[in-house]
Every structure is written in C-alpha cells, then in structure tokens.
Amino acid sequence: MLDTQTNRHLPALPLLRVNAVHKVFDASNGTIEALRDINMTIEKGEFICVLGASGCGKSTLLRIIAGFEKATRGSVSVYGVDVDRPGPERGMVFQDYALFPWLTIRENINFGPRHRGIPGPDVANLTDRFLAMVGLTAFADRYPHQLSGGMKQRVAIARVLANDTDILLMDEPFGALDALTRSKLQEELIDIWQSTKLTVIFVTHSVEEAVLLADQVIVMTAGPGRVDCQIKIDLPRPRDVSSPEFNAVRRDVTRRLTSHISRNRPAGTIADS
Amino acid sequence: MSLQVTVAEPARGVATAQEVVDPIPAVARAPRQRLRAIALAAIAPVCLLLFWEAMVRWTGTRLIPTPRDVAIMMWDFAFGGIYDDAYSASLPIHFWKSVQRVYGGFFCAAAIGIPLGLLIGRAPLIRKLLEPTFALLRPIPVTAWLPLSMIFFGLGPKSAIFLVFLGAFYPILLNTVFGVKSVDPRLFEAAEMLGCSGSKLFRAVVLPAALPSIFNGLRLGAGFAWILIVVGEMTGVPEGLGAVIMDGRTLSRTDLVITGMIIIGITGFISDRILVLLNNYFLRWSPQHHA
Numbered sequence: 001m002l003d004t005q006t007n008r009h010l011p012a013l014p015l016l017r018v019n020a021v022h023k024v025f026d027a028s029n030g031t032i033e034a035l036r037d038i039n040m041t042i043e044k045g046e047f048i049c050v051l052g053a054s055g056c057g058k059s060t061l062l063r064i065i066a067g068f069e070k071a072t073r074g075s076v077s078v079y080g081v082d083v084d085r086p087g088p089e090r091g092m093v094f095q096d097y098a099l100f101p102w103l104t105i106r107e108n109i110n111f112g113p114r115h116r117g118i119p120g121p122d123v124a125n126l127t128d129r130f131l132a133m134v135g136l137t138a139f140a141d142r143y144p145h146q147l148s149g150g151m152k153q154r155v156a157i158a159r160v161l162a163n164d165t166d167i168l169l170m171d172e173p174f175g176a177l178d179a180l181t182r183s184k185l186q187e188e189l190i191d192i193w194q195s196t197k198l199t200v201i202f203v204t205h206s207v208e209e210a211v212l213l214a215d216q217v218i219v220m221t222a223g224p225g226r227v228d229c230q231i232k233i234d235l236p237r238p239r240d241v242s243s244p245e246f247n248a249v250r251r252d253v254t255r256r257l258t259s260h261i262s263r264n265r266p267a268g269t270i271a272d273s
Numbered sequence: 274m275s276l277q278v279t280v281a282e283p284a285r286g287v288a289t290a291q292e293v294v295d296p297i298p299a300v301a302r303a304p305r306q307r308l309r310a311i312a313l314a315a316i317a318p319v320c321l322l323l324f325w326e327a328m329v330r331w332t333g334t335r336l337i338p339t340p341r342d343v344a345i346m347m348w349d350f351a352f353g354g355i356y357d358d359a360y361s362a363s364l365p366i367h368f369w370k371s372v373q374r375v376y377g378g379f380f381c382a383a384a385i386g387i388p389l390g391l392l393i394g395r396a397p398l399i400r401k402l403l404e405p406t407f408a409l410l411r412p413i414p415v416t417a418w419l420p421l422s423m424i425f426f427g428l429g430p431k432s433a434i435f436l437v438f439l440g441a442f443y444p445i446l447l448n449t450v451f452g453v454k455s456v457d458p459r460l461f462e463a464a465e466m467l468g469c470s471g472s473k474l475f476r477a478v479v480l481p482a483a484l485p486s487i488f489n490g491l492r493l494g495a496g497f498a499w500i501l502i503v504v505g506e507m508t509g510v511p512e513g514l515g516a517v518i519m520d521g522r523t524l525s526r527t528d529l530v531i532t533g534m535i536i537i538g539i540t541g542f543i544s545d546r547i548l549v550l551l552n553n554y555f556l557r558w559s560p561q562h563h564a
Contacts, residue, residue, distance in 0.1 A: 068462050086465040098459040102481040102558045112467035115477065143558040163467050 021074035049214035057225025091160030112163030378437025390449025433505030441494035452486025
C-alpha cells in the first residue's frame, strides 16, 4: 500500500501539487527544520487526511498550501500555477474558527462573496443556500459569541464553501469540540463533501478520524517533518467505526504511526545548515 | 435487556435550541437591578454632602459655603432671580461655550488620533517614523503648553481647543495603536483566504477588530477633555465653565467655584454615558466590552 510519488505524465494537471517543499524556521539558537522534501499530488474530489503527531509539521504544511507561510524551498501549485499567497480557491477552516466576531452569522458567510464584488441578490441567495446546508438558517442574525463551538465551526465551513472554494483546507477543525459534536460534524462534512465534489485536505492527529474520513491518509513523521507513507483507505462509505474491518485498518495505521514515535526522535531537531 | 430508542432525532444538521449560549438571561429582573444600582451609587455622594455640611458647621469657616448655599447659587446661575448679578441665569452661555470647546478639541483629537493610530499600528514604517516622537512629546504636561499655545493661537477659544485637543489626543492615539496591534492574526489570514487583502483589510478587519480599544481611548480622551477645559479657559476667554471657576477664584466666591465644579462633573458624567451607549451599540457583538 505504500505509494511513492512518481510522475505518471497524466494528461490533465493535478488539482494540487506540492513540489519538494522544505521549510526552515529561524529560532534564537539556530534554525529549526520543520519540513523536509514534501511531495504530494492531490486530484480533484479526493479526501486527504494528513496524519501525524504534534510537531511533525503537518499544520505548517497546510499553512504553506494555504499561502500563509512561504516554503523555504520548493513550491505549491494549483492546476500548474504556483501559489505564494492566500487565495479564495484554497479555503481554510481553522481549529479556533477565526470567525469575525463583529459580523452576524449571515455576514460571516457572505464575507468572501461581498469582498469579491458579487452582486447583492446573488450574495443573498448564496448565503441562504449555505446557511441551510449547515443547518443554521434560524441563527443567521446571531453573532458568533452566541453560538456553541460546533455551530461556529459549521459557520466557518459554510463561509469557505460560499466563497466557491476548490480545496477545503482543515487544520484539526474538530479538535476543540466534544466527542458527540465532533462525530456529528464529521458526518456532516462527509455529506457536504459527497454532495459538492470538493477536494479536502484535513489535518488531524486522530487515527480514527483519519480512517473515518479519508480516501487517502498521508502519514507524517516528526523531526524534521517528512511524509512517511500514503495509505489508501478502501472501506466503503458510510463507514462504521465499530466494524471489525474499520478496526483492522485503524490498527494498521496506528502501527505505522507509532513505529516512528517509538523511535524516540526529539521533536524539532536543530538543523546543521 | 432491550434498549429502545424513542428519542425523536432532530433533523440532522439543524442545531437544537439548547446548543445556543444565550448571554442575556432574565430580562424581567432588570428594573429592580437598576434601582438597586442607582441607590448604591447614590450612597457615596450623599455621605460626601453630609460630611461637607458637618465640617462647615463644625469649623465655622466662612471660606467654604454649605451645600445649601451652593444649591441656591446653582439655581441662580441656572435661572436667576436670587442674586441678580453678572452670573445670574448665565449657565446656558457658559455651558454652551465650554461644550463647544470640549467637543471641538475632542473631535479633532479623534479625527486625527484614530486614523493615525490605525496607520501606526498597521504600517511598520510609519510606526518607526512617528512612535519615538510621540513617546517624547507625551510626557510633557498639557499645562506646560499653555504659554506656547497662547502665542500660537492668541488669547481666546482656539487656545482652549488646542489644549483640550492635546489632552484627548494621546489616549485616543495610544489605545487605537494598541487595539490594532492586538488584532488576532488569524482574522487577517481568514480575510485574506476569503479574497480580502491590502487596503481593504483596514475597513473589513482592522477597524472593527480595534473598535473596543478605540472606544476605550475615546472615553479616556473625553474625560481628559473635560479635565483640561478649566486649564484651556484660563487663557483669558470671558465665557465658559472654566472661566467661571477662574472668576470665582478671583472674586473669592467659593460658591461659584463649587457650582462650576459640580456642573463640569455632571456634564462630564453625561458625556461619558453617551459614549457608553455608543460603545454598547457598536460593540453589541461583544458583551465583554460592554460598560
């Protein structure tokens, strides 16, 4: 199941390509190598989970794809065009929601369309559609502080979807939620993904979450962050976390992940460069 | 044992009412709470009045009038008909002049302080250019500017407005800068990935996110403006509450001095309440910033 990245000369360009990305942070006592030679190719409509322990650079990788950070070396391209800044085609869902607290739910969702100059009536239709999709029509005129964590994260997802994004980047989006809300939102996310044909890159440290959601799990190792392997998850959907098949896959992925952690590498080694 | 699931499952994706955290519970208790707050707030001023009365009687001083004498003076100052001197029924003109100068200076300070604060907070180059200079000028007491301001603007209201402006400017500027610097960087990232960048960020993110701090600065600035009006009206203007206090001092009319003090206190208080109302309206999205 280990899949090495080879150039297969596909006729169409892949949606997203990460090319030999390195990332080195400057620290007070030298430099820290966060990512080393990351390569991945993501096709339209895939649901990718990036799985790894804390400090393996998975969030940094996502932030580079989003354009919030620049790669020290290497590049990220969308349909063959290099990107180096945030753009509406790559919508980010943050763990801490990052909603605009001074805007109502409706205004948060139509923030993107309004700023891109879409005409008023279209914005209204769009907003209503995505409010309904995440089940928050009744809360359209509330402010974020009046909502629970789960509802805030639904708004954050709707905000990105309403902006007509191609790739949904999610940085441990359900990490701050309770278990019940988390599983409900996981289910809703899968529904949304299946109905919209979006491409999702989902960063998590939970093996169960990765196996539940992903078509493909990219396992990362720490110090410096590298891609260890890509594992295709062939379980049929909807997936049942209590089924023996699910547990077998989960055990495999866990073993793969922990085999690196038990090697006892310090998280974040000082690079010699 | 069979487990029967009877709970009707709400339509998936539809949030249930319990999920909402309602921040304003029990509106019905409000009027009683309000009365209680007013009663509690009145205790200290009433005690102060009683203490004042008692001390005047006990010491037998002629220099300080009793609260009753001041109340009579205030009535005469407002409506006339008791002393019928130069100050009878002159409250409206003095009040109006002072309000004009206070808000003239205050609005100038806000009009320059807020945009400048947004720029200093957001643009590192402008920060490096201007912040050291402001840090140098800020410790200079406003009263020290008095002679210069009289030279710059002459004896008159412009000088008073300038001093009020100086007093209100720094709190507004510094709080705006602080507000801009403490905007959560995630919000900029969120705006940028939604397609809002460059100078559009000022209007869409910087200004609203800094608004709680800006209002803090405005309230502090308005407070300083009222403090400085007395200094400002020392510059030889004939009318104004500060001028009245200075006249009272010259004429040894302590009742006039205290009348002026009380009116400034009340007006400053009302002006602050108006700012609080505006604050609560514009920050209705953030109850933690309500005053």
